[in-house]
Amino acid sequence: MSIHLNAEPGQIAETVLLPGDPLRARHIAETFFENPVQHNSVRGMLGYTGTYKGQRVSVQGTGMGIASSMIYVSELITEYGCQNLIRVGTCGSYQPDVHVRDLILAQAACTDSNINNIRFGQKNFAPIADFELLLRAYSVAQERGFTTHVGNIMSSDTFYHDDFEQYKLWAQYGVLAVEMEAAGLYTLAAKHGVKALTVLTVSDHLVTREETTAEERQLTFNGMIEVALDAALKV
Ligand SMILES: O=P(O)(O)O[C@H]1O[C@H](CO)[C@@H](O)[C@H]1O
Ligand SMILES: O=c1cc[nH]c(=O)[nH]1
Numbered sequence: 001m002s003i004h005l006n007a008e009p010g011q012i013a014e015t016v017l018l019p020g021d022p023l024r025a026r027h028i029a030e031t032f033f034e035n036p037v038q039h040n041s042v043r044g045m046l047g048y049t050g051t052y053k054g055q056r057v058s059v060q061g062t063g064m065g066i067a068s069s070m071i072y073v074s075e076l077i078t079e080y081g082c083q084n085l086i087r088v089g090t091c092g093s094y095q096p097d098v099h100v101r102d103l104i105l106a107q108a109a110c111t112d113s114n115i116n117n118i119r120f121g122q123k124n125f126a127p128i129a130d131f132e133l134l135l136r137a138y139s140v141a142q143e144r145g146f147t148t149h150v151g152n153i154m155s156s157d158t159f160y161h162d163d164f165e166q167y168k169l170w171a172q173y174g175v176l177a178v179e180m181e182a183a184g185l186y187t188l189a190a191k192h193g194v195k196a197l198t199v200l201t202v203s204d205h206l207v208t209r210e211e212t213t214a215e216e217r218q219l220t221f222n223g224m225i226e227v228a229l230d231a232a233l234k235v
Helices: 022-032 066-078 115-120 131-144 164-172 182-192 214-219 222-233
Strands: 015-018 034-040 047-052 055-060 084-093 103-111 148-155 177-179 195-205
Touching: 015 066, 015 222, 022 034, 022 047, 022 055, 022 214, 022 222, 034 055, 055 222, 066 084, 066 182, 084 182, 084 222, 103 131, 103 182, 103 222, 115 182, 131 148, 131 195, 131 222, 148 182, 177 195, 182 195, 195 222
Parallel strands: 015 055, 015 084, 084 195, 103 148, 148 177
Antiparallel strands: 034 047, 047 055, 084 177, 103 195
8 A cells, every 4th residue: 555545565567557537547447458456446546457468457547737647656666566657648739730539659748847847956857758668659559550649748737828829839849739747757767767658649639729528538549548558568
């Protein structure tokens, strides 16, 4: 048991999928895992462990934002020995040619969060994905024919910005989309020497203002789950 997870020691697998939404965690376990067992109930942040194609795997909701997700990621690594952490989340596209329902593999994550200023002072740390996981995920996505973009994303502390147009600066520098957790995940993975990747589905579009429903975000973005699980199978 850790402060925010009531799983027993050894109950969580080395490979963990990390959706922000705990109900997406339940959906993943019920849809993709063989014999899923719920390992966490603390704060309703659902987590499950089962097998996928015979290999032990877990899924753990993290909540929204770097602050919440880093609590779960820290405890998964330091208290449960997790080694492969794959975020499966939604994002808002910054680019006209990155469409709603496309997949993004986050090679790196910019952030407007202060987390790394606290760690590194005025020097900038570049949070990046594990190359092997990234390569495997890309190859699975290509095999399945998913429209997939690989590149830089923004992990923002803010969902509702006062200045909606602020995204355009990042878009100009090639940043593909915005979400709220990857930079924290990649930083902690680097600190602890474990593997991390973020696989995203575009749920809405800042340029076209197209959106998907909450139900679709919770239940139907299965392509990214397949990519994450099959990429992890091979590590
Ligand atoms: O769909 P999830 O994984 O929650 O990810 C995205 O959705 C939430 C905002 O609606 C943030 O957590 C953001 O990162
Ligand atoms: O953080 C997020 C997630 C989805 N869409 C957004 O615009 N931002």
